[in-house]
């Protein structure tokens with residue numbers, strides 16, 4: 001992309017012209033999580049502070065801008081089609097609303113009702129596909145729909161390099177600046193792998209950082225397991241996406257659904273912030289990591305991808 005459209009640090013305390021200006025520059029919270037090893041520091045990047053309250057605002061703004069610049073999408077009046085279990089769809093729907101595009105989201109039918117409501121409020125059309133068929137089938141459906149819809153654009157977050165570039169150019173540098181480079185370990189959930197790949201690449205180019213990937217135990221593909229249904233929305237797609245760089249991963253932690261759910265609640269009560277279930281999974285893996293003797297006194301940075309208000313209808317156990 002030619003020049004980022006993000007305006008880091010410029011939005012606070014001033015009038016902004018549009019929501020795009022509110023993307024990025026999220027804070028890092030020093031999380032006092034019960035059970036964290038004494039002397040360890042856990043800093044969580046709070047992606048709920050993006051305008052649509054999730055990390056995908058970054059990737060979507062990058063993919064969108066690149067599509068406009070390269071002529072794949074007209075300035076207005078186009079059609080955007082994407083397969084998403086929620087976050088990407090919500091961020092896309094918001095930009096489509098602002099810029100006057102039709103937005104069609106192909107969504108597995110196990111996505112939470114809150115996500116559907118938000119998409120509808122933003123004016124997006126939802127096509128539900130059976131979650132039991134798996135995400136590859138949902139993607140195939142979205143691709144077919146895109147081919148059959150003249151003038152439409154499919155961002156394809158799994159294969160679009162602008163997804164990880166957003167994190168390489170914004171999330172990574174923001175973490176570096178906020179910590180002054182004091183990052184021993186990065187713990188990061190993997191959906192498309194855009195966040196992990198972009199952030200880990202940026203940090204590893206600057207210093208030695210141990211990178212821990214987080215995935216659901218019931219779909220532990222990175223650990224050599226089989227795909228399957230699980231209870232941690234946003235991570236655990238069941239396959240390795242095209243943009244994922246596996247060489248950046250030093251360790252994988254597979255998190256059981258119940259552990260993600262209970263840790264989500266622990267985080268919420270320890271911080272006063274409602275976080276999503278994938279944040280709970282990241283916190284669980286961060287705590288385990290902090291307890292390893294080699295990481296005594298380490299600074300562990302993780303990403304909390306979204307708000308918990310989108311999961312209130314899910315029983316957290």
Ligand code: PMP
Nearest residue numbers: 087191192193194195234278305
């Ligand atoms: N958590 C949530 C809630 C998400 O929506 C996503 C993105 N699908 C992730 C984690 C993982 O992000 P990424 O796709 O960059 O791996």
